[in-house]
Amino acid sequence: MSRTATTTIRVEWGDCDPAGIVYYPNFFHWCDVATWNFFAASGLPLIELQKRYGIVGFPLLEASATFRVPSRPQDLLTIATSLGTLRRKTLELRHAFWRDGAVAS
Amino acid sequence: MSRTATTTIRVEWGDCDPAGIVYYPNFFHWCDVATWNFFAASGLPLIELQKRYGIVGFPLLEASATFRVPSRPQDLLTIATSLGTLRRKTLELRHAFWRDGAVAS
Amino acid sequence: MSRTATTTIRVEWGDCDPAGIVYYPNFFHWCDVATWNFFAASGLPLIELQKRYGIVGFPLLEASATFRVPSRPQDLLTIATSLGTLRRKTLELRHAFWRDGAVAS
Amino acid sequence: MSRTATTTIRVEWGDCDPAGIVYYPNFFHWCDVATWNFFAASGLPLIELQKRYGIVGFPLLEASATFRVPSRPQDLLTIATSLGTLRRKTLELRHAFWRDGAVAS
Numbered sequence: 001m002s003r004t005a006t007t008t009i010r011v012e013w014g015d016c017d018p019a020g021i022v023y024y025p026n027f028f029h030w031c032d033v034a035t036w037n038f039f040a041a042s043g044l045p046l047i048e049l050q051k052r053y054g055i056v057g058f059p060l061l062e063a064s065a066t067f068r069v070p071s072r073p074q075d076l077l078t079i080a081t082s083l084g085t086l087r088r089k090t091l092e093l094r095h096a097f098w099r100d101g102a103v104a105s
Numbered sequence: 106m107s108r109t110a111t112t113t114i115r116v117e118w119g120d121c122d123p124a125g126i127v128y129y130p131n132f133f134h135w136c137d138v139a140t141w142n143f144f145a146a147s148g149l150p151l152i153e154l155q156k157r158y159g160i161v162g163f164p165l166l167e168a169s170a171t172f173r174v175p176s177r178p179q180d181l182l183t184i185a186t187s188l189g190t191l192r193r194k195t196l197e198l199r200h201a202f203w204r205d206g207a208v209a210s
Numbered sequence: 211m212s213r214t215a216t217t218t219i220r221v222e223w224g225d226c227d228p229a230g231i232v233y234y235p236n237f238f239h240w241c242d243v244a245t246w247n248f249f250a251a252s253g254l255p256l257i258e259l260q261k262r263y264g265i266v267g268f269p270l271l272e273a274s275a276t277f278r279v280p281s282r283p284q285d286l287l288t289i290a291t292s293l294g295t296l297r298r299k300t301l302e303l304r305h306a307f308w309r310d311g312a313v314a315s
Numbered sequence: 316m317s318r319t320a321t322t323t324i325r326v327e328w329g330d331c332d333p334a335g336i337v338y339y340p341n342f343f344h345w346c347d348v349a350t351w352n353f354f355a356a357s358g359l360p361l362i363e364l365q366k367r368y369g370i371v372g373f374p375l376l377e378a379s380a381t382f383r384v385p386s387r388p389q390d391l392l393t394i395a396t397s398l399g400t401l402r403r404k405t406l407e408l409r410h411a412f413w414r415d416g417a418v419a420s
Contacts, residue, residue, distance in 0.1 A: 012348050013361065017118060018125040018178065024270050025119065025238035032235065033327050036388075046328065046389050060234050064274035073123065073351075074361050117243050118256065129375050130347065133340035138222050141283075151223065151284050165339050169379035178246075179256050223332060224340065228388065230333040283333065 005041035007034040007079040011071050021070035028063060030079060031095045038081040038093060061090060075099050110146035112139040112184040116176050126175035133168060135184060136200045143186040143198060166195060180204050215251035217244040217289040221281050231280035238273060240289060241305045248291040248303060271300060285309050320356035322349040322394040326386050336385035343378060345394060346410045353396040353408060376405060390414050 009030050017023040036046055071077060077099050084092030114135050122128040141151055176182060182204050189197030219240050227233040246256055281287060287309050294302030324345050332338040351361055386392060392414050399407030 012344075013351055014122055014128045014130065014344050014347050016123045018121045018123060020123040023119045023239075023242075024273065025235045025242065028235035028238050029233075029327075029329050032233075032329050036328055060277050062274070062276050063234065064272070066272050067270050117239075118246055119239050119242050128344075128347075129378065130340045130343035133343050134222075134224050134338075137224050137338075137340065141223055165382050167379070167381050168339065169377070171377050172375050224338045226333045227329055228331045228333065228335040233329045235329065 004080055004082045005034070005038040007037045007081065009033070009077040009079065011073055011075040011077060013073045016073055019070075021072055024065075024067060027065060027067070027097065030077070030097075031063070031065075034079040034081040034095050035093055038083075069099055071099055109185055109187045110139070110143040112142045112186065114138070114182045114184065116178055116180040116182060118178045121178055124175075126177055129170075129172060132170060132172070132202070135182070135202075136168070136170075139184040139186040139200050140198055143188075174204055176204055214290055214292040215244070215248040217247045217291065219243070219287040219289065221283055221285040221287060223283045226283055229280075231282055234275075234277060237275060237277070237307070240287070240307075241273070241275075244289040244291040244305050245303055248293075279309055281309055319395055319397045320349070320353040322352045322396065324348070324392040324394065326388055326390040326392060328388045331388055334385075336387055339380075339382060342380060342382070342412070345392070345412075346378070346380075349394040349396040349410050350408055353398075384414055386414055 007030070011022055015022055015026045039045065039049060077097050080096045080098070082094050082096075084094045086092070112135070116127055120127055120131045144154060145151065182202050185201045185203070187199050187201075189199045191197070217240070221232055225232055225236045249255065249259060287307050290306045290308070292304050292306075294304045296302070322345070326337055330337055330341045354360065354364060392412050395411045395413070397409050397411075399409045401407070
């Protein structure tokens with residue numbers, strides 16, 4: 001299983017709130033996108049996971065995030081997803097967001 | 106089957122875009138909410154529809170909307186959903202949005 | 211400032227993913243909704259906050275959640291929002307989700 | 316002003332509903348994304364529009380869509396956005412969705 005996968009996101013107008021910055025629940029949507037990408041990059045794309053293991057969605061146990069730099073429409077965000085702790089039944093993924101070289105969330 | 110059902114929505118901060126008004130795809134989300142309410146008000150709640158007819162979601166054929174008054178956070182919107190044309194395989198619903206007495210969309 | 215505010219959410223069809231349960235980023239959207247409610251219940255509704263302090267949105271510093279019970283369309287969720295640690299420049303809010311008496315997230 | 320711009324969208328897990336297909340309001344989100352792309356392709360990117368004309372968001376007057384082929388997670392959709400009727404104060408854009416060669420919406 002690959003250890004890191006990279007996802008690129010462009011912040012869209014509709015992802016932002018009246019303050020003009022990313023409405024933060026969207027960061028969690030992008031974490032989900034990055035999670036599927038991580039499995040695909042590990043040779044386990046969504047369709048394969050469903051066929052082989054009957055997996056429909058990952059039961060999420062915990063999510064946490066720290067927000068540092070606000071992101072605005074048209075910003076390009078890079079998410080580096082890496083494997084954290086791997087236990088018998090659970091798996092921890094870490095998503096690091098970068099915006100033009102700065103840590104975004 | 107009842108002919109009109111009413112749904113009330115409060116516009117939230119996260120429903121609005123950097124212009125400070127409702128990001129318009131959300132109106133379609135609320136139309137969907139109002140559709141389920143309409144069926145529930147007709148004695149066909151979601152769970153009943155699934156059990157009795159094995160329905161999972163309605164295949165939508167057409168959607169259209171006209172936007173008149175921009176809506177902002179904390180606005181209360183009322184959606185009046187009524188039955189339009191009923192054909193053998195299709196059913197037309199009309200959703201009228203009102204905001205404090207003014208037509209919103 | 212009141213110490214606890216309660217928000218009720220009905221899980222809608224469109225809030226759920228192909229596994230039939232709430233797509234988890236929506237929980238964070240509801241936390242945001244509950245946050246505005248908390249301030250309104252404390253006598254500081256959104257419009258007041260904007261006028262008095264020129265506040266547009268709250269800069270979020272950290273978010274975290276633990277997901278216990280999956281929620282499905284038409285579930286009613288109650289969010290109890292309470293004040294955690296209050297510092298000079300930051301304020302911690304805790305959102306507890308309940309579904310028919312069970313802790314949902 | 317260029318007459319057609321193309322946007323590519325990958326359908327994500329979280330874009331789909333319990334029926335396993337795209338929750339239709341998301342198509343309107345993608346129309347919005349495609350609209351900004353159209354202006355950028357015409358040499359009028361978002362930031363330029365804001366600076367030059369003080370534009371924050373486009374007031375949408377009408378939206379309509381016909382849904383033909385359901386789309387599922389990991390589908391690649393191509394949106395061809397073209398200029399329809401251009402009037403003094405309004406402008407009509409047409410978004411055609413394609414999925415692997417089939418018309419999606």
